[in-house]
Amino acid sequence: MMKKISIIxxxxxxxxxxxxxxMGPSAIRYAGVVERLERLQYEMEDLGDIAIGKAERIDDEGVRLNLRNLKAVAExxxxxxxxxxxVIRKGNFPLVLGGDHSIAIGTLAGVAKHYENLGVIWYDAHGDLNTAETSPSGNIHGMPLAASLGLGHPALTQIGGYSPKVKPENIVLIGARALDEGEKQLIREKGIKVYTMxxxxxxxxxxxxxxxxxxLKERTDGVHLSLDLDGLDPHDAPGVGTPVIGxxxxxxxxxxxxxxxxxxxxxxxEFVEVNPILDERNxxxxxxxxxxGSLFGEKLV
Known part of the structure; x- marks a missing residue:
């Protein structure tokens, strides 16, 4: 791995x-991410936080399209x-701290232009493969992988000015146990590799x-890890918005x-969906x- 890490x-x-x-990024910083990775001899750069707009008080368009806060999320x-x-142009490793999982749309848009065949490991209880047509909620955090495949509203699929960001055969889902019907159908149609519980x-x-x-080694030239903390059991990671037991x-x-x-x-x-309000002592x-720490080479002995 690259020895210079940029935190976003x-x-x-x-x-x-x-x-x-x-408040997830602040909670992760408070838990000592910079110090932990510095102990592993990485050169750390914290770029601070991306500015996020406000939710529409009356989001008529979002309701009509079944895409909540579409404009602010896209921006x-x-x-x-x-x-x-x-960050990648500088030769650094981008480590993105969320925030809800809708941010993966932007992360993948920034990463994928640097690879011919980007691979994605989606470590998550959910598939995040909904579109406005299949989503039961209209919540965009359930849509980032679909958007990255080029499926959905152009405001999401065209982030970064190109689409798609990733091919279905270059994706591996790990930990899935809460898939909507539309997501199951898409997984079958596209032949996406899934390891359910x-x-x-x-x-x-x-x-x-x-x-x-x-x-992934035989078909990709780079691999992005998108880890949603709700992939873990709520016993181990209680501070998430959509916990799924088992x-x-x-x-x-x-x-x-x-x-x-x-x-x-x-x-x-990227590590996403840490919600300190729902957590137990961080x-x-x-x-x-x-x-x-383990991802960046920390060993038990």
Missing amino acids: GVPMDLGQTRRGVD ANEKLAQTVDE HEIDRLGMTRVMEETIAY GLTYRESHLAMEMLAEAQLITSA KTASVAVALM
Whole structure:
């Protein structure tokens, strides 16, 4: 991995309705992310937070389109895409701190232009493959992977001025256990590789990660990790807006990050959906920082 890491905070809470996730970047910084990675001999640069606009008090267009806060979400993602692009041009590793998962639209828009075949590991309880037509809620944090595939409203799919950002065959979903019907259909149609909790229970995390790494190594020239803390079980990560019981354990998640570190596969990453208001003594942010330690090469011995 690149030895210079640029941290980008994105205090976005407009992609969903539960307040508090905008404080996620601050909580992760408070949990010691900079100090943790500096101890691993990385040169750290904290670029601060992307400016986020305000929610529309009366969002008539968003309601009509089933895309809540579309304008503000799109504008923030454009800024994020530009910042991520600049970080990669400098030769640094972009580490994005969320914020809700709608920010992945901007992260991927900034990253994907630097790769011919970008791979994506989507570590999440959810598929985030909805569009306005399939979304039960209109929350854009359930749409970033679909938008990155070029599916959805142009204000989201054209972030960064191009589409799509990623090919379906270059995506691996890990930890899925709450998929909407439209998402299931899209996964079947596009042939997206998914390891649900059923597969993880049967195969074990070691085999899941071995297969994921082999699958992406042979077809991609860079891999982005998009890790939603609700991928973990709520027992280990309680401070998330959409918890789903029966998730990945703390230790399974560390193993996954350790194996990615050994494979030297990851070229950009984001950690999202930390909500301190719903948390217990900043536990979820601390888990996020611990997982970042493993991703960047921290070992138990």
